Amino acid sequence: MQTLLRLAKFRQRISQLGADGAIVTDRENVAYLTGFSGSAGTLVIGPGRAYLLTDGRYEIRAKALAKGYKVTLGKSLADVVNELPGRPTLIYEQGHLTDGRLSELQSGVRRASLVPEGRVLQEIRAVKDPGEIELLERAVLIGDEAWGRLQPSIVPGVTEVELANQLEATMKELGASGVAFDTIVASGPNSAIPHHETGERKLREGDFVTFDFGALYKGYNSDMTRTVFLGEPTEKHREVYNAVYRAQVESAAMIAPGVSGEDVSDKAREIIKEAGYDKNFTHGLGHGVGRNVHELPGVGKGTVFEPGHVVTVEPGIYIEGWGGVRIEDCVLVTPSGSRALTTSPKPEWPTAPGG
Numbered sequence: 001m002q003t004l005l006r007l008a009k010f011r012q013r014i015s016q017l018g019a020d021g022a023i024v025t026d027r028e029n030v031a032y033l034t035g036f037s038g039s040a041g042t043l044v045i046g047p048g049r050a051y052l053l054t055d056g057r058y059e060i061r062a063k064a065l066a067k068g069y070k071v072t073l074g075k076s077l078a079d080v081v082n083e084l085p086g087r088p089t090l091i092y093e094q095g096h097l098t099d100g101r102l103s104e105l106q107s108g109v110r111r112a113s114l115v116p117e118g119r120v121l122q123e124i125r126a127v128k129d130p131g132e133i134e135l136l137e138r139a140v141l142i143g144d145e146a147w148g149r150l151q152p153s154i155v156p157g158v159t160e161v162e163l164a165n166q167l168e169a170t171m172k173e174l175g176a177s178g179v180a181f182d183t184i185v186a187s188g189p190n191s192a193i194p195h196h197e198t199g200e201r202k203l204r205e206g207d208f209v210t211f212d213f214g215a216l217y218k219g220y221n222s223d224m225t226r227t228v229f230l231g232e233p234t235e236k237h238r239e240v241y242n243a244v245y246r247a248q249v250e251s252a253a254m255i256a257p258g259v260s261g262e263d264v265s266d267k268a269r270e271i272i273k274e275a276g277y278d279k280n281f282t283h284g285l286g287h288g289v290g291r292n293v294h295e296l297p298g299v300g301k302g303t304v305f306e307p308g309h310v311v312t313v314e315p316g317i318y319i320e321g322w323g324g325v326r327i328e329d330c331v332l333v334t335p336s337g338s339r340a341l342t343t344s345p346k347p348e349w350p351t352a353p354g355g
Helices: 002-016 027-034 056-065 077-081 099-108 120-125 130-153 160-173 188-192 235-254 261-274
Strands: 021-024 042-046 049-054 070-073 089-092 113-116 184-187 208-213 215-217 224-229 310-313 316-319 323-326 329-334 337-340
Touching (some): 002 021, 002 042, 021 027, 049 056, 130 208, 130 215, 130 224, 160 184, 184 188, 188 208, 224 323, 235 261, 235 310, 235 323, 235 329
Parallel strands (some): 021 089, 049 070, 089 113
Antiparallel strands (some): 042 049, 208 224, 310 329, 329 337
16 A cells, blocks of 8 residues: 555655654645545654554544554544553654743653654655656646636636636546635736736736736646736737747657756746846745645755656746746656646647637
């Protein structure tokens, strides 16, 4: 069972850190290690044993999913830690255990030593296994299909929020359990705001319209961005759009095992700088995507790609008061290179919806 293989890998990493076990409180990490995603769930992993602490609402579900774990109800976290033999050293997830709960745990634990460590599971989760890749592919496909269906509705006079609602409803019709994040539809000058809050503005001729959205499918997220143009683009519209297009395509093509994320990021920034818009690219090139929309690895300094990484590549140019462009795909690192999971068309030049 895949979750047991993940637990074995986690135990190995725990040992490499010189610890004997771990306390896992982050909900997505609990789900990754057990298959259980209920709102009440904490793991205590010690030598030769592993516990899933939950409550009566989830007892049947937890026992069905969390193979290899002793499902424990009605005990405090400290009580369970005290059941571990000897004087174990346990790592815990710094940032995912509230101060109050940590204080209560520290005062209740009798023999164990608690050491903060916040990245081990994030680093393990950065490399997706085949089952995760299948779920990510399905989430991406839902986004692609919903985007295709939306095209006839992207016309002058429709509001940003109407398009966002339609896109989200279509993703759910196609099998998404929800959306990965609040859908962004940014038109005209709003497209110069990378994380614009979708509103009531009506689309007009002469607008760039940027769509940033994703589907949630069985716990895994997709993330894609496309920018279309309404009407006849000016030379500046063409220049800005094409610079982003080239930066996206050429940097994504570099991704392969052993390649530095910093080199990939530098390539995108070099292309945008040559076009004269380096000051208008105001965010990172990309991020890992999986159970969280933003997770390891980043596409930048400190990353060396390896097979199983899934990242976004999303350069953009944003000109305040005028408009902006962003294009984004999810990219899977394969043993021999990489491939885009996102398949929606991305024209080389600014194009009308459906073009």
